Amino acid sequence: MKKILIFGHKNPDTDAICSALAYAELKIALGWLVEPVRLGKVNAETQYALDYFRVTEPRMVETVSNEVEDVILVDHNERQQSAADIEKVRVLEVIDHHRIANFETSNPLFYRAEPVGCTATIVKKLYKEHGVTIRKEIAGLMASAIISDTLLLKSPTCTEEDVIAARELAEIAEIDLSDYGLQFLKAGADLAKKSIDELISLDAKEFSMGDYKVIIAQVNAVDVHDVFNRQAELEEALNKKIADDRLDLFMFVVTDILNNDSTVLALGKEVRAVEQTFHVTLIDNKAFLPGVVSRKKQVVPQLTHVFETY
Amino acid sequence: MKKILIFGHKNPDTDAICSALAYAELKIALGWLVEPVRLGKVNAETQYALDYFRVTEPRMVETVSNEVEDVILVDHNERQQSAADIEKVRVLEVIDHHRIANFETSNPLFYRAEPVGCTATIVKKLYKEHGVTIRKEIAGLMASAIISDTLLLKSPTCTEEDVIAARELAEIAEIDLSDYGLQFLKAGADLAKKSIDELISLDAKEFSMGDYKVIIAQVNAVDVHDVFNRQAELEEALNKKIADDRLDLFMFVVTDILNNDSTVLALGKEVRAVEQTFHVTLIDNKAFLPGVVSRKKQVVPQLTHVFETY
Numbered sequence: 001m002k003k004i005l006i007f008g009h010k011n012p013d014t015d016a017i018c019s020a021l022a023y024a025e026l027k028i029a030l031g032w033l034v035e036p037v038r039l040g041k042v043n044a045e046t047q048y049a050l051d052y053f054r055v056t057e058p059r060m061v062e063t064v065s066n067e068v069e070d071v072i073l074v075d076h077n078e079r080q081q082s083a084a085d086i087e088k089v090r091v092l093e094v095i096d097h098h099r100i101a102n103f104e105t106s107n108p109l110f111y112r113a114e115p116v117g118c119t120a121t122i123v124k125k126l127y128k129e130h131g132v133t134i135r136k137e138i139a140g141l142m143a144s145a146i147i148s149d150t151l152l153l154k155s156p157t158c159t160e161e162d163v164i165a166a167r168e169l170a171e172i173a174e175i176d177l178s179d180y181g182l183q184f185l186k187a188g189a190d191l192a193k194k195s196i197d198e199l200i201s202l203d204a205k206e207f208s209m210g211d212y213k214v215i216i217a218q219v220n221a222v223d224v225h226d227v228f229n230r231q232a233e234l235e236e237a238l239n240k241k242i243a244d245d246r247l248d249l250f251m252f253v254v255t256d257i258l259n260n261d262s263t264v265l266a267l268g269k270e271v272r273a274v275e276q277t278f279h280v281t282l283i284d285n286k287a288f289l290p291g292v293v294s295r296k297k298q299v300v301p302q303l304t305h306v307f308e309t310y
Numbered sequence: 311m312k313k314i315l316i317f318g319h320k321n322p323d324t325d326a327i328c329s330a331l332a333y334a335e336l337k338i339a340l341g342w343l344v345e346p347v348r349l350g351k352v353n354a355e356t357q358y359a360l361d362y363f364r365v366t367e368p369r370m371v372e373t374v375s376n377e378v379e380d381v382i383l384v385d386h387n388e389r390q391q392s393a394a395d396i397e398k399v400r401v402l403e404v405i406d407h408h409r410i411a412n413f414e415t416s417n418p419l420f421y422r423a424e425p426v427g428c429t430a431t432i433v434k435k436l437y438k439e440h441g442v443t444i445r446k447e448i449a450g451l452m453a454s455a456i457i458s459d460t461l462l463l464k465s466p467t468c469t470e471e472d473v474i475a476a477r478e479l480a481e482i483a484e485i486d487l488s489d490y491g492l493q494f495l496k497a498g499a500d501l502a503k504k505s506i507d508e509l510i511s512l513d514a515k516e517f518s519m520g521d522y523k524v525i526i527a528q529v530n531a532v533d534v535h536d537v538f539n540r541q542a543e544l545e546e547a548l549n550k551k552i553a554d555d556r557l558d559l560f561m562f563v564v565t566d567i568l569n570n571d572s573t574v575l576a577l578g579k580e581v582r583a584v585e586q587t588f589h590v591t592l593i594d595n596k597a598f599l600p601g602v603v604s605r606k607k608q609v610v611p612q613l614t615h616v617f618e619t620y
Contacts, residue, residue: 099418104411104613111410111423129439301416 004092005061005068007083008041008077008119011237014046014148015189018060018141019074019119020058022134027072029132032035034072038063039083042309043202044222045188049144052184053137054175065089075119077103080206092212095122099286111142118161119157120145140173147181148188151220151257157294177247185257196237199227200252207302210305212248212270215241216303219296220257221263227254228286235285238267247274252302253288255293262292270307277306311343313491314402315371315378317393318613319386320349321514324458324498328451329384329429330368332444333405336433337382338525339442344382346506347371349393353512354434355498359454363447363483375399380615385429385437390516408606412511425466427472430455431541434475450483457491458498461530461567467604495567501529501536506547510562517610519617522558522580526613528605530567538596539566541575545595548577559583561613565603574600580617587616 006017018031024036087305204217318326334346375398461469514527
C-alpha cells in the first residue's frame with residue numbers, strides 16, 4: 001500500500017490544519033495509509049488549539065510529488081492555493097466547503113463539497129457515515145475549526161449543521177464552546193506582535209477572477225488599530241507583493257471579531273472593483289465594511305461578479 | 311419558492327435520464343420545488359426502461375436560463391456537455407461519477423462525486439442518507455441506469471457498491487437483473503435500424519484534452535457489423551462533423567456487449583494519438599480494442615494523458 005498525503009491550503013488556517021488531522025485519523029481507522037501534512041506555518045490561533053488538546057502539528061511540506069503519487073485535499077481545491085506541484089500528483093479525494101475553480105482531474109474521484117461554514121462539519125458527517133467514533137482531542141480540534149471559520153457561530157456562512165456539529169464536538173471535547181472559543185479566537189487576533197510580513201501572509205488566498213489576479217488576505221483582530229497604526233509600512237509591503245506577483249488587486253481585510261465588521265485596505269490598479277463591489281469610496285485606501293466577516297460568502301462571489309462583468 | 315431544474319448531460323443515456331428522475335423524486339420528498347428535464351432525445355435503451363416501468367419521460371429543454379436561475383446537474387459537470395446556457399445559471403448541486411473538468415462556480419455548492427460505476431448508485435445512497443424509501447418504478451429506472459453504465463455489472467468501472475445497489479434496486483423493482491438487463495441492453499443495441507446521424511450523436515461526448523478538441527462517441531452493439539457495413543457513409547458524416555466543429559479527433563467506439571470488446575473508428579488529424587494510447591495501428595481507420603468497454607475508465611484518462619504530453 002502506497003502512502004497518501006492529506007493537506008489543506010497554503011497559509012493554513014485552523015480548518016486547513018485540523019480537518020487534515022481529523023480526516024487522516026478517520027482514514028487510518030478505515031485502514032488507509034495516510035499522513036496529514038501542512039503547506040505552511042501554524043498560526044497562533046491554531047497553535048492555541050493544538051496546545052490545548054495536546055496534539056502534535058502535522059509535518060510541513062512544500063512539494064508532494066517527491067514523496068507520493070496520490071493526495072487528498074481538504075478545505076480547498078483551487079490549484080494556486082495548493083501544493084506547488086499539485087499538477088504532478090493524482091487527487092483521489094477532495095473534502096471542501098468552497099466554490100470549485102481552477103480544478104481539473106483526468107480520472108473520476110471522490111469529491112464531497114457542501115455549502116456549510118467549515119470543512120470539519122463535513123468531516124464530522126463522514127465519521128458518522130462510517131460509524132467511527134471521534135476521539136476527544138480530535139473533537140476539540142474540529143470544534144476549534146468550526147469556531148474559527150464561523151467566528152464562534154456568528155458568521156453568515158454558519159449553517160444549522162455547523163451549529164449542531166460544534167455543540168456535539170464541544171461535548172465530546174469537554175469544553176464550553178463560548179469560553180474556550182473566545183480565548184481561542186483572541187489567541188489568533190493579537191496582531192500587535194506580528195510582523196508586517198506575517199500579517200500579509202497569515203491567511204492570504206489568491207484568486208483568478210475573470211482575467212484578473214487578486215489576493216484577498218484576511219486577519220481577525222480584537223483591536224483593528226493594532227494593524228492600521230502601521231498602515232504606511234503595511235502599504236509598502238503590499239505594493240511590493242503586487243509588483244512581484246503582478247497582481248491586479250490586493251484586498252487586506254481586517255475583521256473585528258468582537259463587533260463582526262471589517263475594514264478593508266485595498267491596493268493595486270483595480271481598486272475601483274472594490275468600490276464598485278461594496279458601494280463604498282476608499283479614503284486613504286481604506287473602507288469600512290459593516291457586517292462583512294466572510295471572505296467566501298461576502299467578498300469572493302461579489303468581487304468575482306464585478307470582475308467578470310467589468 | 312423558485313423552481314430548480316435537474317438534468318443530465320446532452321445526448322442523454324439511461325443514467326442521465328433516470329438519475330435526473332430519481333434525484334428529482336428524492337428532492338420533492340424533501341420539500342424542494344424541482345423538475346427533472348432532459349437535454350436531448352430519449353434513446354431506445356432508455357425508452358425500453360421507461361415503457362417497462364411506465365414512467366413518463368422528462369420534458370426536453372435546450373436552454374435553462376429562460377426558465378430558472380438555479381439548476382442541479384446529474385451525471386456530468388463539464389460545461390460543453392451541459393445546457394447551452396449553463397454559464398447563465400447557478401449550479402446548486404452536482405451528483406456525478408466522472409472526472410471534474412471545465413467546471414467552475416463563484417459560490418460554494420453541494421458537490422457529490424464518487425468513483426463508482428453509475429450516478430444512480432450515488433443517488434441510491436442519498437435516498438438512504440435521507441431515510442426516504444424508493445418507489446418500485448424509480449428503483450427499476452435506477453437499476454436500469456446501473457445495468458446500462460456497467461454493461462450488466464461487467465464493466466471495469468463497476469464497483470462493489472454498484473453491484474450491491476443494483477441487487478437491492480432489482481429486488482424493490484421486482485425484476486430479475488440478468489433477464490431484464492439483457493432485454494434492456496439489447497433494446498439499445500439494435501443498431502441496424504438507426505440512421506447514421508443517430509449513430510454518431512447517440513452517446514457522443516466532447517472533451518478538451520490539452521489543447522485538443524475531441525469527441526468520443528460510444529454505441530453498444532449486439533453485432534458490430536450493423537455499424538461497419540455502413541462505414542463509408544459513417545466516415546462521410548464524421549468528417550463533416552470534424553470540419554464543422556473544428557475537431558482534432560473523433561473516436562467512434564462500437565462496443566460488443568456480448569463479448570465485452572470494442573472496435574474503434576478514428577478520424578481527424580490527430581488519429582495517431584489513438585494509436586499511441588492503445589498501442590495499435592489503425593487499418594482502414596479502425597482498430598480492435600480487446601477488453602475495452604468503458605470510455606470513462608479505459609479511454610478518456612489514457613487519451614488525455616497522451617494529448618497532454620504530446
